[in-house]
Amino acid sequence: MDSPKKIRTIYATEPNLLTIGIITGIGGALVAVYALTGKRKPEEAEVKIEEALKTKKVKGSVITADPSKALFKCVECGAMIRGKDKALKHSRKHRYEHVINQYVALEEIAEPISERTAVLWTKGLRLRITPPDQPTVKDLVKPGEIVRYTEIPGRLRVEVVEKHERFGLPVFxxxxxPEDPGIPSYRRYINDLVAQDGKIYCIDEECSCRLYVEERAPRLKPEESISKPL
Structure with a gap:
């Protein structure tokens, strides 16, 4: 049997579970740092880490209102002016009889910042855009189909799908x-709809409202071409 002195010596020299855990954690951290920095110099590694942090901040950034960046179209003459103050100054040149007309004559135009998003700078509002080569609302919804909308109870039968503009962007x-009995049958107008990735949303990115197609209308086959006599 080992003496108490020898047992104490072995216990002091052999690492316990806590020590092993600490060493393993430090080793894992070093591996992660090496994977991120590679064999670069310390200053290069620091720059790379800072760039990664900046990228993360940009992705999660919130766009704040900035009227000086806002783009306006003058309804009177068609001029495009950057900045709310400059736009009002331009509008006053038309010498409207009523002051309110100076504001009515200016239409704010949303500025695209990507293929999917535009910004309304006066409010810092992010708006949806249908990306290129993707179906629009008119491609996804046809008259006669049964749909549901988040904010309207019951099923709805589509009569018309109209295209127009909102802040210079195409919307529908x-x-x-209403299709269900017991619900008043007056028409519902579901405005400012935009399609993205085959789904239909409200133009405002902060709005979670959706339009769902529940029943498809029968698609008419294209007319067969009739060969002309020679």
Whole structure:
């Protein structure tokens, strides 16, 4: 049997579970740092880490209102002016009889910042855009189809799908009537709809409202071409 002195010596020299855990944690951290920095110099590694942090901040950044960046179109003459103050100064040149007309004559235009998003700078509002080569609302919804909308109870039968502009961006209005009995049958106008990735949303990115197609209308086959006599 080992003496107490020898047992104490072995215990002091052999690492316990806590020590092993600490060493393993430090080793894992060193591996992660090496994977991120590679064999670069310390100053290069520091720059790379800072760039990664900046990228993360940009992705999660919130766009704040900045009227000086806002783009306005003068309805009177068609001029495009950058900045709210400059736009009002331009509008006053038309010498409207009523002051309110100076504001009415200016239409703010949303500025695209990507293929999917535009910004309304006066409010810092992010707006959806249908990316290129993707179906629009008119491609996804046809008259006669049954749809549901988040904010309207019951099923709706589509009558018309209209295209127009909102803040200079293409949007759609779906006009539909309730299909379920017991619900007043007056028309519902579902405005400012935009399609992205085959789904239909409100133009405002902060709005979670959706339009769902529940029943498809029968698609008419294209007319067969009739060969002309020679």
């Amino acid at each position: 209005t779906v006009i539909a009537t």
